[in-house]
Amino acid sequence: MRTKYYLQILIWTTILAGCEQILLEEEFQNTPRDNFNALWQEFDHAYGAMHAKKLNWDSLKIVHGNTLANSATNKQLFDAMSGLLNEINDGHSDLTAPGVGYFRSWHRRDKSYYDDNYTQNLGKVGQHHSIIRKDYLNQQYQYISVDGWFFFYGTIERSNQKIGYLCIPTFYLGNFPDQFIQEAVESFQTMDAVIVDLRYNGGGTTEAFVKTLNLFASQPKVFLKSKFRNGPGHNDFSEFFDHRINPNPNCLQNMPVVILVNSFTASSSEHFVLGMKTQEKVITVGDTTCGAFSSVNERILPNGWKYRLGGQVLYTPDGNLLMDENGQYLEGIGLAPDYYIPDQWSSLEKGVDMPLERALIVVKDSLPF
Amino acid sequence: MKKLSFLLLSIILTPALLPGQNSDGDDDPKRSTLDFSTGYFNYASIDALFSGNIYSGGAPFISVGYQKQKRTPTQTIFRLAYINRYPHSLNLHETVVPATSNLRLINHMHFEVDDFYFFPVPGLSRNNLTVSIMLNWFSSIDLTMNNRMMPEQLLSTIAPGFMMDFNHSRHHIQARVSTALISYTCRSNYSNTLPQDYEKLSIGRFIRINSRLQLPNSLQTIFSEINYKYSFSDKIGGVVYYNFRYLHNAKPRTLAAVSGTYGFGIYFKY
Numbered sequence: 001m002r003t004k005y006y007l008q009i010l011i012w013t014t015i016l017a018g019c020e021q022i023l024l025e026e027e028f029q030n031t032p033r034d035n036f037n038a039l040w041q042e043f044d045h046a047y048g049a050m051h052a053k054k055l056n057w058d059s060l061k062i063v064h065g066n067t068l069a070n071s072a073t074n075k076q077l078f079d080a081m082s083g084l085l086n087e088i089n090d091g092h093s094d095l096t097a098p099g100v101g102y103f104r105s106w107h108r109r110d111k112s113y114y115d116d117n118y119t120q121n122l123g124k125v126g127q128h129h130s131i132i133r134k135d136y137l138n139q140q141y142q143y144i145s146v147d148g149w150f151f152f153y154g155t156i157e158r159s160n161q162k163i164g165y166l167c168i169p170t171f172y173l174g175n176f177p178d179q180f181i182q183e184a185v186e187s188f189q190t191m192d193a194v195i196v197d198l199r200y201n202g203g204g205t206t207e208a209f210v211k212t213l214n215l216f217a218s219q220p221k222v223f224l225k226s227k228f229r230n231g232p233g234h235n236d237f238s239e240f241f242d243h244r245i246n247p248n249p250n251c252l253q254n255m256p257v258v259i260l261v262n263s264f265t266a267s268s269s270e271h272f273v274l275g276m277k278t279q280e281k282v283i284t285v286g287d288t289t290c291g292a293f294s295s296v297n298e299r300i301l302p303n304g305w306k307y308r309l310g311g312q313v314l315y316t317p318d319g320n321l322l323m324d325e326n327g328q329y330l331e332g333i334g335l336a337p338d339y340y341i342p343d344q345w346s347s348l349e350k351g352v353d354m355p356l357e358r359a360l361i362v363v364k365d366s367l368p369f
Numbered sequence: 370m371k372k373l374s375f376l377l378l379s380i381i382l383t384p385a386l387l388p389g390q391n392s393d394g395d396d397d398p399k400r401s402t403l404d405f406s407t408g409y410f411n412y413a414s415i416d417a418l419f420s421g422n423i424y425s426g427g428a429p430f431i432s433v434g435y436q437k438q439k440r441t442p443t444q445t446i447f448r449l450a451y452i453n454r455y456p457h458s459l460n461l462h463e464t465v466v467p468a469t470s471n472l473r474l475i476n477h478m479h480f481e482v483d484d485f486y487f488f489p490v491p492g493l494s495r496n497n498l499t500v501s502i503m504l505n506w507f508s509s510i511d512l513t514m515n516n517r518m519m520p521e522q523l524l525s526t527i528a529p530g531f532m533m534d535f536n537h538s539r540h541h542i543q544a545r546v547s548t549a550l551i552s553y554t555c556r557s558n559y560s561n562t563l564p565q566d567y568e569k570l571s572i573g574r575f576i577r578i579n580s581r582l583q584l585p586n587s588l589q590t591i592f593s594e595i596n597y598k599y600s601f602s603d604k605i606g607g608v609v610y611y612n613f614r615y616l617h618n619a620k621p622r623t624l625a626a627v628s629g630t631y632g633f634g635i636y637f638k639y
Contacts, residue, residue: 020629021413021425021457023615028421030458038421045622046560098462228560230621238558295562299420300472304460311560 030302032072036065038301039081039095043088048227048294048313050234052321052329053088057234060087074100077303085307089332091266091292096306106290106332111263113200117345125200126150128348129167132197135351137165142187144180146173153184155191158360164188167197168212171204171268178211185215185252193256193363195356196276199286199343203267206295213275214248216257221245223275224322225315237313245275256281258359261337266290273335278317283362284337286355291334293322402436404608406634410450412479413457414626416521418561423457424475432632442501446483448630451476451514469515476514477521483507485545487532499534505547505592519563519575522624524616526552528592539606541598549590555580559621583620591615598636609633 028038040061044050050057064084068077074097082103085093093105112118113125133141133152141154153166166184188194196216203209224243230236259273261284270289276282294310301307314322314330322330339362341355413425430450437443454475466473484506493500508525512518530547555576557563563575596610612630617623 020411020613020627021423023627024413024415024423024625026415026421026423026458042421048560096465098465228558228562230559236559238560295560297561298472300422300456300459300461300466302422302458304462304465306465306472311562 026302028302031070032068032077033065033070035077035301035303035305036068036080036084039307040065040084042299042307043084043093043309044234045232046229046297046311047088047093047309048229048237048311049088049090049329049331052313053090053331055087060084074303078103081305081307090294090310091290091332091334092294092296092308092310094308098304100305106292108263108290113262113264113343114345114348115342119345122200124345128343128353129169131348131351132165132167132353132356136353136356142180142183144177146175146177149173151177151180153187155187156195156360159364161192161364162190163360163363164191164194165197166194168201168269170201171208171212171272172202173204173208176205176208176211178208178215181212182215182248182250186250188252188255191255193258194252195258195260195359195363197260197356198265198269198272199260199262199355200264201266201269202264202290203269203271203292206268206271209268209272211248213272214246214251216252217245217275217279218247218251218253219245219279220247221278222317223278224271225317225319226312227315228313229311240315240319243271243275245278254281256363257283258362259284260286260355260359261289261335262287262343262355263290263334266292267296270335283339283359284335285339285341285359285362286337287340287342288336289334291330291332293331400438400638402434402438402636402638404432404434404436404634404636406432406434406608406610406632408432408630408632408634410448410452410479411629411631412450412452412454412477412626413628414454414521414624416624416626417622418557418559418624419521420456420472422459424454425457426452426454426475426477428452430479430630430632432634434636442485442487442489444483444485444487446481448479448481448483450479452479453477471513471516474515478512478514479509481507481509485532497536499536501532501534503530503532503545503547504528505530505545507547507549507592517563518572519557520555522618522626523555523576523580524552526550526588526590528590530592539600541600541606542596543598544593544595546591546593548592549585549588552583552588552590553580554583554588554618554620556618556621556624581620583618587619589617604638606636606638607633608636 028034044057064080068080078097078100081095085105088105089107091106095103136156137154141152143152149169156163156165222242222244225240227237230238293314294312296308296310298308339358341358344354347354409427410430411427413423415423428450432448434446454477461473486504487501489499489501505528510523511521513521526549528547528549532545535542592614594612598606598608600606610632614628616626
């Protein structure tokens with residue numbers, strides 16, 4: 001009798017061993033409606049710019065989700081979710097559905113890399129950089145290749161001026177080559193001006209861009225303020241967080257700087273631009289930047305689809321929302337350049353980089369600022 | 370940074386250093402017990418800061434315990450486990466979530482210090498059965514090693530409860546249960562953003578801005594354990610146990626975690 005009793009305990013212990021997790025329950029199951037609701041709710045609870053973008057999120061749920069049935073196909077679910085995200089227009093909000101599609105909320109998502117030749121082929125950007133090295137740096141340049149990203153710098157000589165040129169293709173590297181950037185800055189100290197090329201630089205880590213910013217900026221300043229969502233209400237925010245420039249002791253000293261930007265200059269690159277624009281003698285040339293400012297989180301829906309959203313909202317150093325002159329929050333809109341010169345492939349084929357040419361003219365005409 | 374690390378370690382280790390084992394002048398040479406155990410540690414959680422999905426896993430653990438029999442018996446246990454936790458119900462595509470992503474795999478380090486003070490209740494104790502009111506000071510560190518070693522949660526809690534102790538010949542069975550009353554916790558902020566002091570991530574700043582005290586209205590726990598000891602002699606014995614814990618923390622977003630520890634080991638009395 002006693003043996004039977006012990007055996008029962010042993011059997012139940014074995015059955016229950018490792019089953020503690022049955023006490024946990026996921027809020028959303030893998031059904032089309034639950035997947036849609038999971039996406040909608042996470043943005044409702046955590047997206048930073050609901051009020052800044054004047055979004056009526058409850059209404060948008062009805063508009064895009066009400067007709068979605070649990071029998072919906074993946075394509076129908078993807079379309080419903082894409083429709084919802086499209087309302088946001090945010091360079092950092094996107095949805096990746098393997099085998100179905102990729103949707104970026106950014107309204108300029110179909111924009112070409114070049115104004116006169118439709119392409120979103122990074123190979124063309126590689127050719128573009130080769131043209132700069134050949135026709136502007138005369139193949140005299142320093143470089144470092146990190147995880148396939150090609151960083152390079154050199155000197156452009158025009159009208160008895162020596163202008164330093166540095167191409168930073170990304171900040172998205174754990175092993176960002178800050179030593180290489182520092183060497184570039186040291187070599188620029190005796191020049192007349194510097195051009196920093198951030199075209200196609202889609203951003204990366206805060207550590208990387210801040211180190212770079214602190215090498216190029218010589219005046220310690222707050223260049224941005226931000227708040228983070230800290231509750232489920234659309235107005236639940238943290239206190240202000242100051243984004244500061246702390247110049248590196250070996251930073252570039254009081255030098256005119258032109259930053260080349262385009263629509264694919266995003267995220268950390270845009271923060272770099274905002275930081276540099278607090279400094280004197282800094283001009284931007286090119287196209288309006290992407291408009292992807294917020295820090296971003298990746299999350300997974302119950303069906304395995306990935307999406308991203310930002311919980312941050314950005315303010316100017318004096319505490320006003322980061323807006324353009326029309327009162328539109330800049331997430332998804334981007335930073336307008338001081339000189340609007342879009343990239344032209346036809347010119348590049350002739351060895352002429354239009355934004356870079358304008359940068360050289362700006363430097364020539366404006367020195368000393 | 371060093372000061373903050375020291376502060377954190379102090380919070381975690383203080384319970385272990387405070388038992389006051391020598392305070393009652395006890396001179397019985399065999400009233401202290403040292404035990405070593407190992408076994409399997411299961412852990413599962415839903416951390417809304419990170420995901421709406423369950424991430425679960427299990428791994429072997431090691432544990433060291435020290436027990437002092439005196440007027441107010443005390444016990445201190447250290448336990449360490451490294452666990453790989455995987456999404457419970459997600460079908461993740463390689464091209465969407467790379468193998469190294471913590472959305473696919475959480476490298477989780479769990480370290481805990483469990484400290485107990487027992488106050489026997491004479492009216493409820495009979496023959497071989499002892500019933501005690503128990504004060505459990507539980508501290509744990511749960512780090513996500515592949516997310517820059519950021520904590521899923523730092524916890525230090527005072528949890529009152531009950532303990533029942535049954536002795537018969539060489540057999541010894543103990544059951545105990547407690548629940549958190551007041552707790553110190555540290556988790557990521559609501560937006561799950563890492564604080565960065567400009568050039569580098571700052572664990573010190575993480576702790577400074579994300580620490581809070583919590584009461585049962587926002588943090589609830591059940592800590593329980595049942596163990597069986599068999600004395601081979603008056604100096605040495607064996608032990609098996611099952612430890613179950615449930616935690617629900619509503620701040621800043623819901624964390625529900627459950628763990629089961631299946632252990633066996635050996636103890637020495639001296």
